[in-house]
Amino acid sequence: xxxxxxxxxxxxxxxxxxxxxxxxxxxxxxxxxxxxxxxxxxxxxxxxxxxxxxxxxxxxxxxxxxxxxxxxxxxxxxxxxxxxxxxxxxxxxxxxxxxxxxxxxxxxxxxxxxxxxxxxxxxxxxxxxxxxxxxxxxxxxxxxxx
Amino acid sequence: xxxxxxxxxxxxxxxxxxxxxxxxxxxxxxxxxxxxxxxxxxxxxxxxxxxxxxxxxxxxxxxxxxxxxxxxxxxxxxxxxxxxxxxxxxxxxxxxxxxxxxxxxxxxxxxxxxxxxxxxxxxxxxxxxxxxxxxxxxxxxxxxxxxxxxxxxxxxxxxxxxxxxxxxxxxxxxxxxxxxxxxxxxxxxxxxxxxxxxxxxxxxxxxxxxxxxxxxxxxxxxxxxxxxxxxxxxxxxxxxxxxxxxxxxxxxxxxxxxxxxxxxxxxx
Numbered sequence: 001x002x003x004x005x006x007x008x009x010x011x012x013x014x015x016x017x018x019x020x021x022x023x024x025x026x027x028x029x030x031x032x033x034x035x036x037x038x039x040x041x042x043x044x045x046x047x048x049x050x051x052x053x054x055x056x057x058x059x060x061x062x063x064x065x066x067x068x069x070x071x072x073x074x075x076x077x078x079x080x081x082x083x084x085x086x087x088x089x090x091x092x093x094x095x096x097x098x099x100x101x102x103x104x105x106x107x108x109x110x111x112x113x114x115x116x117x118x119x120x121x122x123x124x125x126x127x128x129x130x131x132x133x134x135x136x137x138x139x140x141x142x143x144x145x146x
Numbered sequence: 147x148x149x150x151x152x153x154x155x156x157x158x159x160x161x162x163x164x165x166x167x168x169x170x171x172x173x174x175x176x177x178x179x180x181x182x183x184x185x186x187x188x189x190x191x192x193x194x195x196x197x198x199x200x201x202x203x204x205x206x207x208x209x210x211x212x213x214x215x216x217x218x219x220x221x222x223x224x225x226x227x228x229x230x231x232x233x234x235x236x237x238x239x240x241x242x243x244x245x246x247x248x249x250x251x252x253x254x255x256x257x258x259x260x261x262x263x264x265x266x267x268x269x270x271x272x273x274x275x276x277x278x279x280x281x282x283x284x285x286x287x288x289x290x291x292x293x294x295x296x297x298x299x300x301x302x303x304x305x306x307x308x309x310x311x312x313x314x315x316x317x318x319x320x321x322x323x324x325x326x327x328x329x330x331x332x333x334x335x336x337x338x339x340x341x342x343x344x345x346x347x348x349x350x351x352x353x354x355x356x357x358x359x360x361x362x363x364x365x366x367x368x369x370x371x372x373x374x375x376x377x378x379x380x381x382x383x384x385x386x387x388x389x390x391x392x393x394x395x396x397x398x399x400x401x402x403x404x405x406x407x408x409x410x411x412x413x414x
Contacts, residue, residue: 047316083373085190097232
């Protein structure tokens with residue numbers, strides 16, 4: 001783990017050598033293209049969409065040091081900073097399903113609101129429970145650097 | 147010189163605007179994408195401005211404002227053109243909206259970066275992460291099932307609510323497979339993100355979710371998808387990394403867990 005931290009630090013030190021933005025975009029495009037070839041291989045009953053495969057591929061490439069942070073982080077961080085804006089068309093997409101809302105709208109929105117809160121709170125506290133088990137039952141280290 | 151009467155003016159302008167927006171029969175194939183891009187940007191920027199002068203009032207979150215205002219503007223335009231909102235949305239907004247929507251692909255992939263930045267946490271807690279997401283999802287499914295029943299959704303509605311923790315592209319086909327309506331599921335996935343984006347800070351505080359940074363990250367990624375991950379990054383690097391891994395793992399867990407859950411509850 002120490003070696004990994006060290007690797008991350010040296011990579012940050014080389015920040016001035018960040019790859020040109022077109023190369024960074026090229027890496028993203030290549031990963032997306034390969035992912036779009038892999039995605040249809042999954043059966044219809046077990047769908048795994050292109051961006052999910054792409055996320056895994058980029059993570060594996062980073063973890064195996066084939067791709068360095070400086071090759072992708074400038075474009076990647078930029079894309080992440082845009083995520084709320086990129087979601088606007090999805091939000092406006094609801095204009096096409098206004099008739100669904102007319103039928104059962106209020107009930108659906110209430111269930112979705114509750115479901116969102118349930119997912120957040122239940123997953124967070126389940127995790128806290130498992131970490132508590134790790135610490136108090138299995139007596140394993142739970143410290144992380146901030 | 148041709149002089150036009152008031153109504154002829156209207157007709158000419160109407161035709162011009164219709165052509166430009168791609169809503170007339172002639173312009174429909176052209177599908178002008180610029181209107182959709184322009185409208186998305188304008189409503190989002192207006193939301194940012196409103197959020198700033200509203201001193202961060204949660205309902206003024208730019209994504210929420212952009213969504214509501216965008217739909218409202220499409221509704222007004224549709225009225226003016228004498229069509230319904232869904233038709234106008236498809237012909238005028240969608241070509242441009244799809245271009246912006248496409249960029250969610252590289253943006254989703256980009257979450258591998260915050261994930262890798264905290265690879266130390268991933269390596270140390272991978273077992274807890276996977277177990278928490280599986281157990282957390284199963285508990286949530288029971289709660290969502292009974293809440294849906296209590297509020298009075300029919301079986302189609304309940305089935306549509308089950309896969310919403312997954313990313314839209316996974317949730318929709320699963321909803322269809324277990325007898326739900328995939329359009330309703332897509333709406334759920336979108337609203338998850340909008341709700342987490344608008345209420346996330348408040349929910350995290352109110353439910354003291356952030357007392358465990360790993361749990362906060364996994365919860366935000368599960369409930370709010372990639373938008374939740376962006377929220378989690380604001381809390382810290384561990385939270386951001388955990389939310390990114392949650393987006394991937396929970397989608398696969400939904401793939402595996404939701405169909406048998408649905409048949410166990412008698413939905414299919």
